[in-house]
Amino acid sequence: xxxxxxxxxxxxxxxxxxxxxxxxxxxxxGSFEATEVTISSLANGKIMVFNLEEGQLxxxxxxxxxxxxxxxxxxxxxxxxxxxASASRKEDLTAQIAIQEQNRxxxxxxxNRVIKLLKDGAATQKxxxxxxxxxxxxxxxxxxxxxxxxxxxxxxxxxxxxxAQVRELIKNAYIINPVKGTVLTKYAENNEVTTFGKPLYKIxxxxxxxxxxxxxxxxxxxxxxxxxxxxxxxxxxxTNKKMxxxxxxxxxxxxxxxxxxxxKEERVNLVYAVKVRVINDGSLKIGMPGEIKLxxx
Numbered sequence: 651x652x653x654x655x656x657x658x659x660x661x662x663x664x665x666x667x668x669x670x671x672x673x674x675x676x677x678x679x680g681s682f683e684a685t686e687v688t689i690s691s692l693a694n695g696k697i698m699v700f701n702l703e704e705g706q707l708x709x710x711x712x713x714x715x716x717x718x719x720x721x722x723x724x725x726x727x728x729x730x731x732x733x734x735a736s737a738s739r740k741e742d743l744t745a746q747i748a749i750q751e752q753n754r755x756x757x758x759x760x761x762n763r764v765i766k767l768l769k770d771g772a773a774t775q776k777x778x779x780x781x782x783x784x785x786x787x788x789x790x791x792x793x794x795x796x797x798x799x800x801x802x803x804x805x806x807x808x809x810x811x812x813x814a815q816v817r818e819l820i821k822n823a824y825i826i827n828p829v830k831g832t833v834l835t836k837y838a839e840n841n842e843v844t845t846f847g848k849p850l851y852k853i854x855x856x857x858x859x860x861x862x863x864x865x866x867x868x869x870x871x872x873x874x875x876x877x878x879x880x881x882x883x884x885x886x887x888x889t890n891k892k893m894x895x896x897x898x899x900x901x902x903x904x905x906x907x908x909x910x911x912x913x914k915e916e917r918v919n920l921v922y923a924v925k926v927r928v929i930n931d932g933s934l935k936i937g938m939p940g941e942i943k944l945x946x947x
Contacts, residue, residue, distance in 0.1 A: 676882060676941035678924065680863030682934050684854040687829055691844040692822035693717040700825070700840050702851060706833045714825040717844060722823065726816045733809045740802050743795050750795070754788045757781055831855040834936075859930045861895060861940045864921040867904070872944060873897060873924060880943040881928050891933070895942060899925040 700715035702708065761781045767773035835852040838844060861881060865873060874897065881895035901923040926942055928934065 674943070677869060677944045678863035678865045679939070679941045680861055682859045682861050682928070682936060682938045682940055684856055684859055684936055686834060686852055686854045686936075687831070688849050688852045689825075689828065691717065691825070691838075691846060691848045691850055693719075693819065694845050695719070695721075695823070695843065697838060697840055697842050697844055700838060700850070702827075702833055702836065704833050704836050708827045708831060708833060708853065710828060710830045712827045714827050714850075715840075716825060717823040719820050719823045722816055722820050726813060726820070729809055729812050729816065733806065733813065736802055736806045736809065740799065740806075743798055743802070747792055747795050750788050750792050754785060754792075757784050757788070761785070825850065827853070829853060829855065854936070856930055856934070856936075859928050859934045859936075860898065861926040861928055861942065863924050863926065863940075863942055865924055866919065866921055869944075870900075870922050873900060875900060878945050879926055880945060881926060882941045882943065883934070883938060890941075893928055893931075895926040895928045897924060898927040 695718040698716050698718050702714055708714070761778065764773045764778050764781060768775065768778060831853040832855075833851055833853055837849045837851055844850070877897040879895045879897060881893040882890040883893070885891040904920040904922055906920060934940075
């Protein structure tokens with residue numbers, strides 16, 4: 651009788667434990683991911699400075715390195731000299747106009763004098779006609795000089811554009827980190843030659859991770875964006891570490907379960923991808939497996 655009572659108690663304990671474990675089973679499985687950004691070179695040339703290492707935390711707008719800009723600076727100097735030459739040419743034309751204007755003033759004075767002399771019979775009509783011809787010639791010369799200003803203006807505008815382009819190329823030679831995050835992979839080293847578009851390093855903000863899990867169609871009505879869920883990751887062989895998570899995205903399209911999930915029977919089922927946002931305390935890594943437990947409202 652005593653043995654029978656003991657056997658029944660053991661069975662009840664086991665049954666209770668099984669029920670508890672069943673209720674505590676996770677609702678979905680997946681792995682952690684982060685938005686990875688590959689930073690590429692915006693310039694061609696030798697990498698003169700490249701100060702970063704894998705695992706290093708970078709701030710946004712942080713200076714990382716520079717690609718050789720010697721040729722660009724020489725080109726800028728050459729174009730600047732062309733600009734100075736154009737400016738000098740413009741000053742020369744301005745001086746020529748000033749001279750012609752002074753000649754015009756002198757002829758006008760002479761014209762008025764000749765007109766008075768002509769009235770007194772002390773001058774001839776030819777003298778007056780010559781002065782008028784001289785004034786017309788000055789007007790034509792001034793007009794010709796002024797037309798050259800337009801050509802210089804167009805040339806100066808083109809040179810300004812070239813200088814702006816070189817300045818932009820020099821600016822692009824500076825490697826500036828665009829986003830705050832952790833360096834995942836380094837693709838280049840000091841003294842290597844890089845080209846436009848060649849990857850330099852990969853970075854991701856690991857302060858907040860996304861756990862991508864897959865839920866069945868039956869579970870989908872119980873999940874919506876903004877829901878709080880319990881996130882679990884392996885702490886050791888027997889226990890899990892629990893963290894708070896928030897549903898940040900739910901796919902609108904069904905897909906087959908990824909091959910990495912559970913059994914073959916489960917992999918042929920249609921599921922929906924769900925992303926859960928989790929604050930990283932430093933223990934979460936990209937690709938780490940995780941699971942969620944839905945919290946009943």
